[in-house]
Amino acid sequence: MPKTVNGFSKLTKLEKIDWLVSNFFDNDIKVKQVLMQYWNANPILQDLHDDFIENTISNFYVPFGIAPNFLINGKDYAIPMAIEESSVVAAASLVAKFWSTRGGFKAKVISTKKVGQVHFMFQNNKGELQTYFNQKKEELLKATETITQNMKNRGGGILDIELRDKTSELANYYQLHVTFETVDSMGANFINSCLEAIAHEFEKEGIQIVMSILSNYVPECLVYAEVSCKVEELYAENAELFAQKFVQAVQIANAEPHRAVTHNKGIMNGIDAVVIATGNDFRAIEAGAHAYASKSGTYKSLTNASIENGVFKFWIEIPLALGTIGGLTSLHPLSKLSLKLLGNPSAKELMEIIAVAGLAQNFAALRALTTTGIQKGHMKMHLTNIIKQLGASEEEKQFLINYFENKTITHNAVVEAYKKLIGDN
Numbered sequence: 216m217p218k219t220v221n222g223f224s225k226l227t228k229l230e231k232i233d234w235l236v237s238n239f240f241d242n243d244i245k246v247k248q249v250l251m252q253y254w255n256a257n258p259i260l261q262d263l264h265d266d267f268i269e270n271t272i273s274n275f276y277v278p279f280g281i282a283p284n285f286l287i288n289g290k291d292y293a294i295p296m297a298i299e300e301s302s303v304v305a306a307a308s309l310v311a312k313f314w315s316t317r318g319g320f321k322a323k324v325i326s327t328k329k330v331g332q333v334h335f336m337f338q339n340n341k342g343e344l345q346t347y348f349n350q351k352k353e354e355l356l357k358a359t360e361t362i363t364q365n366m367k368n369r370g371g372g373i374l375d376i377e378l379r380d381k382t383s384e385l386a387n388y389y390q391l392h393v394t395f396e397t398v399d400s401m402g403a404n405f406i407n408s409c410l411e412a413i414a415h416e417f418e419k420e421g422i423q424i425v426m427s428i429l430s431n432y433v434p435e436c437l438v439y440a441e442v443s444c445k446v447e448e449l450y451a452e453n454a455e456l457f458a459q460k461f462v463q464a465v466q467i468a469n470a471e472p473h474r475a476v477t478h479n480k481g482i483m484n485g486i487d488a489v490v491i492a493t494g495n496d497f498r499a500i501e502a503g504a505h506a507y508a509s510k511s512g513t514y515k516s517l518t519n520a521s522i523e524n525g526v527f528k529f530w531i532e533i534p535l536a537l538g539t540i541g542g543l544t545s546l547h548p549l550s551k552l553s554l555k556l557l558g559n560p561s562a563k564e565l566m567e568i569i570a571v572a573g574l575a576q577n578f579a580a581l582r583a584l585t586t587t588g589i590q591k592g593h594m595k596m597h598l599t600n601i602i603k604q605l606g607a608s609e610e611e612k613q614f615l616i617n618y619f620e621n622k623t624i625t626h627n628a629v630v631e632a633y634k635k636l637i638g639d640n
């Protein structure tokens with residue numbers, strides 16, 4: 216029997232679930248229970264979530280945690296993080312505390328330019344196209360006036376429109392490369408609406424518009440963050456060696472793409488968690504960050520580190536196209552709460568906070584990797600997950616946590632210890 220359906224989106228939530236259960240789960244009633252146990256008891260809240268996407272049948276929880284003690288540009292923050300990976304919030308909290316006693320993090324937005332493009336094909340004379348563009352440029356801007364009015368009032372709008380000749384990359388291919396300032400909104404809808412209006416105005420016989428869309432590559436929407444201290448203030452045991460190995464770890468990530476990808480993944484652990492908690496688009500942030508890491512032609516680290524005149528410095532430079540108004544930021548109650556917790560920051564301030572979260576996460580990873588190894592901390596966090604899976608009581612849990620304090624944690628070892636504890640051999 217084919218498991219296809221027409222008009223699925225028109226079914227009620229319960230009908231959708233019934234269809235799934237009968238077609239994919241052999242009518243197992245437990246499946247329905249699992250899905251429904253995540254429905255929110257508050258129907259208004261559930262309706263809100265239902266409407267975020269199409270075909271919602273349940274909610275998928277991700278833990279929402281707080282990493283306190285971040286000192287950034289002299290201001291204290293407790294940073295909200297939405298993430299399932301067990302060690303991320305713990306690592307951020309530890310590192311925040313560590314640097315708060317060493318001057319804290321310094322962060323600075325370098326630029327906030329966003330990009331959109333109208334891609335089109337033109338087969339005739341290039342000079343003719345350039346003349347047409349020059350004549351048309353003012354009208355292109357005028358065509359967006361109704362869309363840009365509000366943004367202009369907030370200090371943003373279209374910065375420029377350029378005609379770019381891409382025919383050396385692809386025959387007949389040109390683009391209108393448009394730059395934007397979107398102030399406190401991420402601006403995706405604004406940018407795309409402007410681009411479509413521009414494309415419509417620009418189109419004429421001989422110009423074949425292929426598509427109009429923002430670019431998630433935003434190397435000029437850039438933020439910088441750093442920490443620094445005297446080498447001897449770094450680490451209780453052998454600070455010199457620690458600093459040296461730390462810098463070497465960054466150099467390795469800069470020299471070797473396999474390592475760079477994992478290194479940057481660790482940075483994105485911190486970044487995505489705050490991006491999600493504040494209702495921003497983590498796919499856009501991921502795409503832009505990794506493209507930026509490849510800007511030299513080789514995939515490299517997004518962070519750097521140095522030791523100069525006895526001072527250890529560690530910094531990040533990363534493009535972050537974020538918003539603190541509009542989109543999910545004002546719709547999702549937890550995003551709103553996250554932004555409030557951060558003092559309702561401007562998009563620029565949020566860029567600084569999130570860059571710091573990435574830098575802190577990378578510091579935690581490299582500190583662990585170059586000293587104890589990553590597994591000690593990871594497995595410690597994982598231990599509670601394993602204990603939970605085993606269905607241990609609170610008392611048994613405490614026993615197992617103490618038991619594994621100085622022992623190597625593996626899934627098998629925990630299962631064996633648990634069996635022994637409950638006398639099941």
Ligand code: MEV
Pocket residue numbers: 300477478479480481482484580581584589
């Ligand atoms: C794990 O999620 C992230 C790390 O692998 C990052 C790194 O290796 O730098 C620990």
